Amino acid sequence: TRGSAEAVPEKDDIQYLTPVKIGTPPQTLNLDFDSGSSDLWVFSSETPSRQVNGQAQYDPTKSSTSSKVDGQTWSISYGDGSASSGVVFKDNVDVGGVSFPAQAVEVAQKVSSSFSSDENNDGLLGLAFSKINTVKPNKQITFFDNIMSNLEKPVWTSDLKNDAPGTYNFGYIDEDAYTGEISYVPVDNSQGFWSFEASGYSIGNKSVPLKFQGIADTGTSLAMLPQEINTAYYSQIQGATMSYSLGGYVFPCDAKIPDFTYKVGDVSITIPASFINYAEADEEGKKCFGGIQPDTDIGFSIFGDVALKAAFVVFDAGTESSPRLGWANK
Numbered sequence: 001t002r003g004s005a006e007a008v009p010e011k012d013d014i015q016y017l018t019p020v021k022i023g024t025p026p027q028t029l030n031l032d033f034d035s036g037s038s039d040l041w042v043f044s045s046e047t048p049s050r051q052v053n054g055q056a057q058y059d060p061t062k063s064s065t066s067s068k069v070d071g072q073t074w075s076i077s078y079g080d081g082s083a084s085s086g087v088v089f090k091d092n093v094d095v096g097g098v099s100f101p102a103q104a105v106e107v108a109q110k111v112s113s114s115f116s117s118d119e120n121n122d123g124l125l126g127l128a129f130s131k132i133n134t135v136k137p138n139k140q141i142t143f144f145d146n147i148m149s150n151l152e153k154p155v156w157t158s159d160l161k162n163d164a165p166g167t168y169n170f171g172y173i174d175e176d177a178y179t180g181e182i183s184y185v186p187v188d189n190s191q192g193f194w195s196f197e198a199s200g201y202s203i204g205n206k207s208v209p210l211k212f213q214g215i216a217d218t219g220t221s222l223a224m225l226p227q228e229i230n231t232a233y234y235s236q237i238q239g240a241t242m243s244y245s246l247g248g249y250v251f252p253c254d255a256k257i258p259d260f261t262y263k264v265g266d267v268s269i270t271i272p273a274s275f276i277n278y279a280e281a282d283e284e285g286k287k288c289f290g291g292i293q294p295d296t297d298i299g300f301s302i303f304g305d306v307a308l309k310a311a312f313v314v315f316d317a318g319t320e321s322s323p324r325l326g327w328a329n330k
């Protein structure tokens, strides 16, 4: 089988939401597909109403194919400080025409304020490795792992776009979605992430052969890269400063900013300057927040949406569990 679903950006491309059908009859929720985590969790009939602000809610009692997974709970917290927790059901989940009849659907009994205040986000669909699923006492399996054996190829691909709907495909590689060749690099999934080694970067006509480890993370908005890269990049922008009050590198919104190119495998991916002038950082609209920020004290870089939307990316579970990432221009 193969499936295809739209990835619709929220304001400033802070995240992308994809419609998912859960249960019978289908209840459609718009979920944040996150290759940086491994829980499929949803706003639900069990989420306290004071924590719900317009989100769609999955109600397992209205689905003839739902079943409670007794004795199981989950609790997740993300790098940005957000969190959620609850209990577990199984039900049919359909993404873009690919479905699995008994997918673990983690229903939220508690969500933190940043989830409550994002009315468009009805939950997450984790696409990292199942080993970091948070359900206790029995870890649950991700949607991708569950459908993998039925897919034409054990892959899913991301084709995110700047301020426009993109596409997540499952089970096939759309040859019309990229240009040139796909360059594959090995993935170290020991920490449960799609972790790979980048081999260099360039700013303007200066190319630097820096090798650094990063994860491909559709659930993170920005490109969180080594301090060396941030220093080199922002030194090229008049008036750029690291603002502790605004939480990162900012620069005058009318500044001329350079493109940024990262090298992975045999491919060089260029993030256009327009993607890096991320969003206004202050009320006066004078300071703008950079789409590249430091990865300090995370231990690896995070290639979030700012980096991924410049590329066509193949998340390939590979054969005999030797996963790899394919990168191509588009």
Ligand SMILES: N#Cc1c(N)n[nH]c1N1CCCC1
Binding pocket: 032, 034, 036, 037, 078, 079, 080, 081, 082, 124, 217, 218, 219, 220
């Ligand atoms: N922080 C963070 C983060 C990440 N690295 N991947 N996904 C994340 N989130 C998903 C929903 C909120 C944050």
